[in-house]
Each structure stands twice: as structure tokens, then as C-alpha cells.
Amino acid sequence: MNIRAPFRASVPLQSNIPTRNNTVVGADNFAIESHSISYSINTEKGKLVPILKDCSLKIPSGQFWMLLGPNGCGKSTLLKILAGLLSPTDGRVHVRKPRSYVFQNPDHQVVMPTVEADVAFGLGRFNLTNDEKKLRIAKALTAVGMYDYLQRPVQTLSGGQKQRVAIAGALVEECKVLLLDELTTFLDESDQVGVIKAVKNTLSSSEDVSALWVTHRLEELEYADGAVYMEDGRVVMHGEASTIMDSIEARKASYTNTINS
Numbered sequence: 001m002n003i004r005a006p007f008r009a010s011v012p013l014q015s016n017i018p019t020r021n022n023t024v025v026g027a028d029n030f031a032i033e034s035h036s037i038s039y040s041i042n043t044e045k046g047k048l049v050p051i052l053k054d055c056s057l058k059i060p061s062g063q064f065w066m067l068l069g070p071n072g073c074g075k076s077t078l079l080k081i082l083a084g085l086l087s088p089t090d091g092r093v094h095v096r097k098p099r100s101y102v103f104q105n106p107d108h109q110v111v112m113p114t115v116e117a118d119v120a121f122g123l124g125r126f127n128l129t130n131d132e133k134k135l136r137i138a139k140a141l142t143a144v145g146m147y148d149y150l151q152r153p154v155q156t157l158s159g160g161q162k163q164r165v166a167i168a169g170a171l172v173e174e175c176k177v178l179l180l181d182e183l184t185t186f187l188d189e190s191d192q193v194g195v196i197k198a199v200k201n202t203l204s205s206s207e208d209v210s211a212l213w214v215t216h217r218l219e220e221l222e223y224a225d226g227a228v229y230m231e232d233g234r235v236v237m238h239g240e241a242s243t244i245m246d247s248i249e250a251r252k253a254s255y256t257n258t259i260n261s
């Protein structure tokens with residue numbers, strides 16, 4: 001694994017999900033699957049506290065999905081289990097490999113002096129010629145729209161540009177699944193859109209890279225193919241992005257009507 005560092009499901013878990021080219025995904029064509037995952041922690045007083053409860057999801061290969069839900073509902077914990085950084089207490093996980101986890105704060109993973117050196121950082125363990133390395137770096141930086149910044153010192157980049165370099169660092173190792181943890185938290189609006197578009201572009205230019213993007217910003221859903229919505233440690237909705245968006249909007253409207261009546 002690469003490290004760079006009381007509303008029940010109105011949308012059923014879908015097993016046949018259309019892909020971008022409208023073929024139907026078969027059972028073997030999921031990039032990410034979890035079956036009834038639970039995760040609990042032991043407190044200092046010896047009490048077992050459940051964080052994730054019976055979480056199941058399926059994300060088709062080649063798609064861009066988002067994982068949404070209120071603060072503290074368990075999004076990051078679930079993402080870390082999918083990344084292999086935490087082991088579930090119960091349940092099964094399958095994620096295509098190589099997979100790569102990108103952190104919320106770009107300063108925790110963009111560590112080398114220049115963009116080129118940073119993206120090249122993980123290539124040392126591969127048996128590649130210099131030309132092969134340069135080709136891979138160029139391809140990864142082009143996918144995230146950062147090739148023109150090849151020689152730039154990383155400390156001169158904006159937060160969004162650093163995030164794109166971090167994503168290129170994952171792509172250069174030919175990862176198949178990108179697990180992206182609230183990348184836009186520290187970014188202004190234009191950087192936020194730039195990073196989302198970089199991920200979308202990466203997936204469009206490669207049929208077999210998939211991404212799961214954790215966010216609490218509902219507006220980011222318009223860029224996704226599908227979404228998983230969590231509350232209180234459970235997956236409560238899972239499916240096509242616009243359907244999930246409508247369901248969350250309806251839920252917000254009914255909540256507002258209740259408190260205004």
C-alpha cells in the first residue's frame with residue numbers, strides 16, 4: 001500500500017451499476033468491496049466503543065465515488081480500513097491493488113524539494129531506467145495538470161497544487177485505487193475545484209483507475225459517478241450520485257421543516 005504519505009437506506013445497495021460507457025458492472029468488476037465491516041475501539045477504561053457498524057459497499061472499477069456524512073460518522077475510519085491502515089473488527093474487505101491513500105494535509109506528504117523529485121520519490125523500489133522514470137513522471141503530472149511545474153520548488157506551490165502533486169505521486173506507482181481523505185479541507189474554492197477536476201481527468205484518461213473521495217461538502221457530489229452516505233457509523237445510502245444528492249437534499253428539507261413548524 002502506498003501512503004503519501006433514524007433515516008434508513010432509501011437507496012438500496014446496487015449490485016448492477018452502470019459504468020461511464022453504460023456497460024453493467026459484474027460481480028468481479030468492483031474496485032472496492034466491503035461486506036458487513038465493523039470496527040470498535042477499546043477505551044482506557046476497558047469499554048468497547050463501536051465506531052463502524054455493519055458497513056457494506058461496492059464501488060465499480062474506473063469510477064469516481066464520494067463518501068459523505070456528518071462530522072464523526074466514521075468516514076475517515078472506513079477509508080483507513082479500505083487503505084489497509086486499520087483492520088476491521090469484523091467483516092471482509094477487498095480493494096484492488098496497488099492502492100494509495102492521500103492525506104488531508106498536503107504538507108504531510110509532499111516532502112521533496114522539487115515537484116519532479118517528489119513525484120519520483122516512490123519510484124526507487126521499481127527496476128526502471130531513467131527514461132522510463134521520466135516517462136512515468138510526465139504521464140502522472142500531465143494527468144493532474146501539473147507537468148509545467150516539473151522543476152518548481154514545492155514550497156512555492158499552493159495547497160491545491162501540492163494535493164495534485166501528491167496524487168501524481170500515487171499515479172506514478174501505477175496505483176489502481178486512489179483513497180482520498182478530505183483533500184479540499186484546507187483549500188480555497190478555485191483550488192478545491194482544481195483538485196476535483198484533476199481526479200476526474202485522471203480517471204477519464206485511464207479506464208482502470210478508481211477513486212473514493214471523502215468529503216462533507218455536498219456540492220462536490222456533482223463531480224462524482226456514485227456516492228456512499230454514512231451516519232453514526234453506518235452506511236445508510238449507496239448508489240448513483242444524483243440520486244444520493246436528491247435524497248440528502250430531501251432529508252435536509254424535512255429536517256428544516258420540522259424545526260420551523
Ligand SMILES: Nc1ncnc2c1ncn2[C@@H]1O[C@H](COP(=O)(O)OP(=O)(O)OP(=O)(O)O)[C@@H](O)[C@H]1O
Nearest residue numbers: 041051069070071072073074075076077078182216
Ligand atoms: N482512536 C480513536 N479513539 C477514540 N475515538 C475514535 C478514534 N478514532 C475515531 N474515533 C471516533 O470515531 C468516530 C468516527 O471518526 P472518523 O474520524 O472516522 O469520523 P469522520 O466522519 O471522518 O469525521 P470528520 O468528518 O469530522 O473528519 C468519531 O466519533 C471519533 O471521535
